[in-house]
Amino acid sequence: MNLSLFKSWYSVLALLGIAAAIACSLVAGDIADVRWLRLATGWLAGSSMALALGYVLRKYMHKYGYSPEFKLKVPIAQLERAEMRLNELRGKILTRAVASRAEITAEIKRILSEERVQRVLAVDVKPGPSGGAAFVLEVNKAFLFGRAAKWLHLHLYISIAFAAFVLAHGGRSLGLDFGGALFALSALVVVTGVIGIALWALGPTWLTRRERDLSIEESFVLHQGFQGKLQELRGTLAAEPELAALLDDVMRSGADAPARTKAALQAASQYPEERRRMLEDACVLFGQMRRVEREFRALWRIRLTFMAWRAVHIPAAVLLSAAVLVHVVSVLRY
């Protein structure tokens, strides 16, 4: 089970959101009477939602190559010059020509900015091994805007805070109106999201346990391979329409495949050895393909189980975003 999905400082945001929502309802009574509080919770809800959508935006911008981070790309020559100079610095550290951490850090900063690679590279200064250089330099990518995994944490917890703010914002006036619908949608999005995260925490373990022999990718590739081979054999057998019909019959079979295969092979016994062999091979191949297909389907089912929540979460989130937009525009307009 992947508990790391839940371990994040952003959970404090969610707690703060919930605490704020409870405080509002306790202190202010009916929030409808306290205009500034209503406005504040509204803005807080809106901003939390924008932050939560930030994850989605980041994801698709990276996936399709539109992220502004792609524009930060620097020419390799610049990187190589920087790396060369860092190597020189390593030499100086080894000979104690540069001794203090502060000096080293300042020198690294200078190199990175002079070579204009400070947005691409991050250099960590770590204590060196005993008997070796006093410090070692570890060059990594800058990972400027944070990894997707961190954004997912933000997405999760800020969404919980969002639901709390929406609840506080609606106050006791929540009913079967637009506000109520907004709240219901928010709840749906958050609940499906939380279920999704829980499934993401458990799903990989189920799948991995089941994947002992073949992984989902392997079974897919293998299945494609068998299918191609079978098509090829079917093409060759087409010269003998009756044998081809026997193979088609086997390929249409379900649970009765063993019986039908047996029958087909018996029926083919009158054909020349070479042709019969071909049918036999095709039947064996078909059996193997079915086995791999079963394996793939089983793995796919598990994968679907822990991905199916998205079928509700994503459309509900799209609807919610549209509804929030309408709400904000109408409030500002009227």
Added chain:
Amino acid sequence: MEPSPQPPPTAEELELLFQLELFKDLPKKLRDVLVRFRRYTPGIAGTIFIRQGEYTEDFHYVLAGSVSAFRANADGKVELLESLGPHEWFGEVSALSNQPSLATLKADVPCTLLTIDGSTFRVLYKDVTNAKFRERIDKHYRERALIAHMRTIPLFRALSDSDLARIRPHVHFETFAKGKVIAEQDAPVSRVYMVRSGAVGCTRRLRDGKQKIVGYHMNNSSFGERALEKELATWPGTYTALAPTDVLSIEKDAFGLTFGSGSAALNALQQAALELLRADQGQAAAVRGVEDAELSRIAGDDRIEQMVRRQSVKGGEALVIDLQRCVRCNMCVETCVAVHEDRVPRLSKKGSRVSAELNLATSCYNCEIPECMMACGYGAIRRDVEGVIRFVYDNCVGCASCVSACPYGVIRYTPPPGAAPVVPKESFLEQIPWVGQFFRKAAGAAASEAESKSAPVLSARGEKVNGKSIKCDLCAGLPFEGCVYNCPTAAISRQNPAALFESESSRARVVDGAIHDAVHGGPRG
């Protein structure tokens, strides 16, 4: 500077070049290779040609001037190792072993060097018709560089320079092809081996007939020290070259004959051997303390075994997927496609399982022993100062030698000029989830699109790479490694496979210990 075919030489230059002692016996075909890839490196006084610790493969021959080799020791002191004048050379150790340079080489006065890149040097060195060249290089290495090299090998660290000089004449150079057996299990240990370049695996045959990998040796590590520790020692397993491997070896009797029994030097060596054997407890425990049956029991789910068999441990850095975290969303592969112009992914999640929960993705490991680089005869694969293996596309002729040499099958091809990309590029509207399909072009329009795809594919350096080899370039120039950066569950990370191997080896040690305690009622002696 990167190697590339050079302009044709003048007749005068040719004559001078092949009058040089080192090159005068080169056969015709190797002369052509040398002429094609030679280059001249000038330097004013103070020019640093190679820095200590730098990954370089260049071999330099001093034509004029003088160059000094300095080495900074762990205590920060810099010592002058040697000065090289005309007709001497340096860089052969790095060119052969792919190891970082042992010293800094600096021009004392204005110099001119003849420079050959590592792959050309290896072609000259390994060609069987060119024994004279190899002899000269080895002789020079023995006389000038061997002591400096031996000093870096843990077994010899306790010996003084004068002791090293005394044992030097007894050092043999040997080369083993991949798969060649160096020593057989249970045969008497008659030599101590030191790996100069390459990798050696030690496999033990158990009583039940199973083979178990119990050790792994790479550059600068030694095996056979038990010959120094006790008389009549036998090999604990079979030692096999896992890659083309160069070793240094010394007859066991040579130590006694050189230093005399009971001498301080021999005692120091025996002490060092003992410590190495102790430190190597994982292996020692496996080969000495634990009964075969127990070894066999823990052999079932052995990650080390698999990693060594798949040679994964040779990797510098591997992409490791934690399957307990991976939600199979494919974002890693999709980002890899997005960051590359040619839209060919550089990784496949399929990879190889090393345990129930870890998968080594198929993506370049930036190997310690880059077999791709060794196989490339055109100097098109280089290691940069950070140790990353990179292609030099100007030199790549698309011959595919690297593709078959890479043990992990991670090198692919970009589509040849004019061919459609592996993953076609889509317009913004086409990419919108679900909605995009309504914008996708009808089949008829696909032809004109394919035409637009025939534009050259450019590498991070701006070189044309159509129809050439490609592999993971660590998202060169970008502030992130796409796959690692965009994994929503942080399931994928870069790790040193040797470190995984180490941690598994310590796990195996604990298991060994626990089994031993249970069977023998106490800790191993």
